[in-house]
Amino acid sequence: MFIEPSLGGKNPKDKKGHIEVICGSMFSGKTEELIRRLNRAFIAKQKVEIFKPAIDTRYHEQNVVSHNDTAIRSTPVQFASDILLLAGDCDVVGIDEVQFFDHQVVHVANALAIAGKRVIMAGLDMDFEGKPFGPMPQLLSIAEYVTKVHAICMKCGELASYSFRLSEDREKVMLGEKNTYEARCRKCFYEDKK
Numbered sequence: 001m002f003i004e005p006s007l008g009g010k011n012p013k014d015k016k017g018h019i020e021v022i023c024g025s026m027f028s029g030k031t032e033e034l035i036r037r038l039n040r041a042f043i044a045k046q047k048v049e050i051f052k053p054a055i056d057t058r059y060h061e062q063n064v065v066s067h068n069d070t071a072i073r074s075t076p077v078q079f080a081s082d083i084l085l086l087a088g089d090c091d092v093v094g095i096d097e098v099q100f101f102d103h104q105v106v107h108v109a110n111a112l113a114i115a116g117k118r119v120i121m122a123g124l125d126m127d128f129e130g131k132p133f134g135p136m137p138q139l140l141s142i143a144e145y146v147t148k149v150h151a152i153c154m155k156c157g158e159l160a161s162y163s164f165r166l167s168e169d170r171e172k173v174m175l176g177e178k179n180t181y182e183a184r185c186r187k188c189f190y191e192d193k194k
């Protein structure tokens, strides 16, 4: 279980920003964990803004939606730099599907944290070929807190950290549907990888 760091209380002078990254494979509960952290900030009446890349239109346009339907409102943005303009005076910035942003998001996350905000990002750490996904390696490096969550291998029941693509399509961005991907452990991922 992730234990939140001290958040500096209500005095703006005491507010120290930092970066949290939640990563893992598909079906590992990344978005649920993001929502859990953001909901607790909402309940404490902190100002929370949530963003996601405009590319991810799988479900409802305005919501960060996890696979089990717990949803909170979010703003789709085209570029990571839009987040800097839109974050305003909020206390907490949530970013879902952060792996789809370009490397500019590393600079954006750092700038937000330096400005005293709590930045919480969730994203796939590996693509369907088992390679680090986009800006994730850099984000994991600059984060103060990293949480890797696991799914369960749909083939053998071990802990899973890979997203196995069932179809032959080699295109990098193929958004998740339950029938296109399976969570796999390392062994089962490489056994069947084409």
Ligand SMILES: [Zn+2]
Pocket: 153, 154, 155, 156, 157, 158, 184, 185, 186, 187, 188, 189
């Ligand atoms: Zn397995």
